Each structure stands twice: as C-alpha cells, then as structure tokens.
Amino acid sequence: MKAAVLHKVGGVPCYEEFADPYPNKDEILIHVRAATLENVDRMIAKGEHFASQQFLSALPSIIGLRGVGEQSDGKLVGFSGAKAPYGAMAEKVVVSKEFTVPIPDGVNAETAAALPSAALTSLFPLKWGVNMKPGATVLINGATGVAGKLAVQIAKLLGAGRVIGTGRNKKSLKRIKELGADTIIDLKQSEEDLSTSFKQEIEEGIDIILDFLWGYPTEKLIKALVPQEINLNGQRTQLVQIGEKAGPDLTLPADALRTSGLEISGGASGITQEAITVGTQLVWNWIKEDKLHMDMEIVPLQDIENVWKRADFQGKRIIVIP
Structure with missing residues (x-):
C-alpha cells in the first residue's frame, strides 16, 4: 500500500510503498478515507512530543494519529490507536475495535476527521471545566488558529454574551468576526x-x-488583569490553559494571582467519560445542523512531502486523503 513514511526522527515523511497491515484477533482492517495533519503529528515526528518514543518505537514508521475510514460493511468510523510502525496516513490501517467510533450518517469523512477533536478542545473546558454561564464574556487568546476559530463559535452556541478574539493575522482576525467574535485584538500591536x-x-x-498561546501574549494579558488599586468588586477570571503556540513558558508574578481574581486551570480539568460521550454527540448535532464551520484544505497523500514543509496553514486544518 501507499503511505506517508518517516525514516528518521526530525525528517520529512515520504510517499512510498509500505507493507500492508493485517488484523489480529479483536482488530479490524480499515480503508482510510481521510486523516488529519495536526501540530501533534509534527511534534511526534520531530521527537519533541512526550510520546514520540511510543509512536516512533520502530522506524521507518507511518505518521498520523487519527483519521476516518471505511469498514468492510461500508460504514465510516473514526479511528486512532494504530500500533507502530503503522499510522493514519496510509491507504489501510489496523486498529483495535475499542479505538473506533461510528460516524453518523450525513457527515462526510473529511469533516468527521477534522472537526470533532478540535471542537472538543474548547467545548470540554467551557461546558464542564469552568461551567460557563449564559451571558458570560469569553476571551479566546489565539482565536485565529483552527481550534480558536471553533472556540469562538462554540462559546456563542453555549450562550456567551460577548466573545473577544486575539490573533496576529489580519485576514484571520476578519474571519473570526464573521464567525461571531464581537471584538478582536491584534497581537501585533506595540x-x-x-x-x-x-x-x-x-x-x-x-x-x-x-488560552491557546501562553508565552508573551498571555503574560501581557495576565499583567493587564492585575489591578492598580485595591478593588473589592469580587471579579473572578478563569483562565484555561490549552495550547502553547507562543511558547511553553511565561513569568507569573505573585500578585497576578493574589490581587486579580485570576484562577488558572488546565484544559483537561473536569473531563469525565460522561462528558466525552455527551460532548461528542453535541458536536455531531452541531455539524449536522451546519452550526460549526472549519476552514479546511484537502490534499492528496502523494503530496505529503510538500505540505509537510509548509510553515503556515493560516488557521486551516489539513486533511490528507489517500
């Protein structure tokens, strides 16, 4: 079969022949219809992800964590959990049945591969992590990325009264206004x-x-939250840390927590199996009702080398199809 094959850590995957996978007991063979190219795939390939050794325990190896494919009965399923050296960016994949989820009728493979996982990164913290109330004001720091654009829409769908989006790309800032942001902040300002x-x-x-950024923009945002005089208004601001596109570190002065009303938690806080089940079904419903929109670019598997070398996707999810 054809696949996107990585020969060395830090290298560029090549489009070439690879041995077909064969299912063992309790595994199923899936014909891949779409796979996502995400930042985590790049981090793993570079050896920069904590689980790189797990996914690249054997080289050469096929890249790609998750995708959507067709079972022998013709039904579409989402899949993950392929064992090294196999991955999602191939014509075929074998996974355990427990790592598959049915795709509802009426949802195409490309949308099913790209949208739900990105949507859940903001749905989980908003609905379960901080228990957002209707009318709340939500600031999406890094709203011009793929997950950030979805976060703008999801905050509105959950009843946010005002949504503020930050970003650096003027075209993408205009796009998040179209998607429902009430206010935008250009991070390229002085x-x-x-x-x-x-x-x-x-x-x-x-x-x-x-917060999808961390680093410098988040540091400046936290600094702005610190009051310049004693203020007893009881204001609480809950910051959920999700990504680190602007850097893994920042300086956090004590008064940022002591006097600002700032509370910081991680994006996975509050997630339960029930939340996963309910949240996933909610996302499927929004997709079928055409309430969620993602900017996607579909590329053939044979172009994996060229697309891998590109530096900026400008807030689009790349979908690879065999």
Whole structure:
C-alpha cells in the first residue's frame, strides 16, 4: 500500500510503498478515507512530543494519529490507536475495535476527521471545566488558529454574551468576526497598545479566558488583569490553559494571582467519560445542523512531502486523503 513514511526522527515523511497491515484477533482492517495533519503529528515526528518514543518505537514508521475510514460493511468510523510502525496516513490501517467510533450518517469523512477533536478542545473546558454561564464574556487568546476559530463559535452556541478574539493575522482576525467574535485584538500591536487593548476589555469584565498561546501574549494579558488599586468588586477570571503556540513558558508574578481574581486551570480539568460521550454527540448535532464551520484544505497523500514543509496553514486544518 501507499503511505506517508518517516525514516528518521526530525525528517520529512515520504510517499512510498509500505507493507500492508493485517488484523489480529479483536482488530479490524480499515480503508482510510481521510486523516488529519495536526501540530501533534509534527511534534511526534520531530521527537519533541512526550510520546514520540511510543509512536516512533520502530522506524521507518507511518505518521498520523487519527483519521476516518471505511469498514468492510461500508460504514465510516473514526479511528486512532494504530500500533507502530503503522499510522493514519496510509491507504489501510489496523486498529483495535475499542479505538473506533461510528460516524453518523450525513457527515462526510473529511469533516468527521477534522472537526470533532478540535471542537472538543474548547467545548470540554467551557461546558464542564469552568461551567460557563449564559451571558458570560469569553476571551479566546489565539482565536485565529483552527481550534480558536471553533472556540469562538462554540462559546456563542453555549450562550456567551460577548466573545473577544486575539490573533496576529489580519485576514484571520476578519474571519473570526464573521464567525461571531464581537471584538478582536491584534497581537501585533506595540506592547503599550496591546496592554491598553487588554485593559479596555478587562474594565468591561472578562469571565473566562481560553488560552491557546501562553508565552508573551498571555503574560501581557495576565499583567493587564492585575489591578492598580485595591478593588473589592469580587471579579473572578478563569483562565484555561490549552495550547502553547507562543511558547511553553511565561513569568507569573505573585500578585497576578493574589490581587486579580485570576484562577488558572488546565484544559483537561473536569473531563469525565460522561462528558466525552455527551460532548461528542453535541458536536455531531452541531455539524449536522451546519452550526460549526472549519476552514479546511484537502490534499492528496502523494503530496505529503510538500505540505509537510509548509510553515503556515493560516488557521486551516489539513486533511490528507489517500
């Protein structure tokens, strides 16, 4: 079969022949129809992910964590959990039955591969992690990325009264306005102007921050939250840390927590099996009702080398099809 094959850690996957996988007991053979190319796939291939050794325990290896394919009965299923050296970006894959989920009728393979997992990264923290109340003000820090754009829409679907989105790309900032953001903040402003922009929104009140960036932008946002005088208004701001596209580190002064009302939690806080079941079904319903939209680019598997070398996808999810 044809596949996207990685020969060395830090290398570029090649489109070439690879041995077909064969199912053992309790495994099923799936004909792949679509696979997602995500940041985590790149991190694993570079050896920068904590689970790189697990997924690249044998080389050469096929890249790709998850995708959608067709079973022998013609039904579409989402899949993950392929054992090394196999992965999602191939014509065929074998996985344990427990690592498959049925795709509802009426949802195509490309949408099913791309949208649900990205949507859940913001649905889980909003609905279960911080228990967002209708009318809340939500700031999406890094709203111009794939998951950030979905976060804007999901916050509105859950009843947010006001959504603020930050980003660096002017075209993408315009796009998040189209998707429902009430206010946008350009992170490419000068440090002084950026602090002023943050403080203006903070004065109106921010209940929840979904942070996909960390690093410099989040550090400036947290600094802006610190009051300049004693304030007993009882304001709480819940910051949910999800991604680190702007860097893994920042400086966190003590008064940022002591005097600002800031509370910080991780994106996986509060997730239960029930939340996964309910949340996934909610996302499927929104997709079928055409309430969630993702910017996607579909590329053939044979172009994997070219697309892998590209530096910026400008908030689009790349879908690889065999």
